[in-house]
Each structure stands twice: as C-alpha cells, then as structure tokens.
Amino acid sequence: MTGVSRGIGRSTAGRRLADVALGATGAPTGSYADRGRVARSSQEPYDPRREDELRYAAERLTAPTAVVTEPMWTEAMPTEATPPRRT
Numbered sequence: 273m274t275g276v277s278r279g280i281g282r283s284t285a286g287r288r289l290a291d292v293a294l295g296a297t298g299a300p301t302g303s304y305a306d307r308g309r310v311a312r313s314s315q316e317p318y319d320p321r322r323e324d325e326l327r328y329a330a331e332r333l334t335a336p337t338a339v340v341t342e343p344m345w346t347e348a349m350p351t352e353a354t355p356p357r358r359t
Contacts, residue, residue: 280307 280288291297292305299305304313316322 288297288305288308291308292299297305297308297310299310303310305311
C-alpha cells in the first residue's frame, strides 16, 4: 500500500479508523466518517428504491441459499432488473 487518498498516511488513516471503531469519533452506527469527523454521505444511500434494487440483486446473486422477494418499489423497472411475479 503506497498511501491513502487525500494525502494522509497509513498511520493517520489507521488511527482515524480505530477512533471510529472504538467510539472516540462519536460516529453513530450507519454514519459516515470523513477524516476524523462525522459527515453526511451522498444522497444515494438514502434512496429507498436504490436499497430495494440492491437487496433484490443480492438475493438474485445468492439465489441457491436465499428466498427472492419482490422489491417494494412501484415504478416500472428495466427488464433485466424486474423480479419475477409470484402467482
């Protein structure tokens, strides 16, 4: 590993990661830590339709061991992402 983005070194990055993991940064579960402080992530993780698409894809890719359920979205999806309808 030659370095970490934003010009910080491995030891600084490791210390910041440990601070988050040990609670020193004060980042609640599910939050995003950016250079030692809590920050809001991009808007995509808060999109319920995107969450449904991701869940459906994960279930489809692990189909032998998972039960595929229909996503909760109501808008028409592209053909390759449309789950099969249950009868």
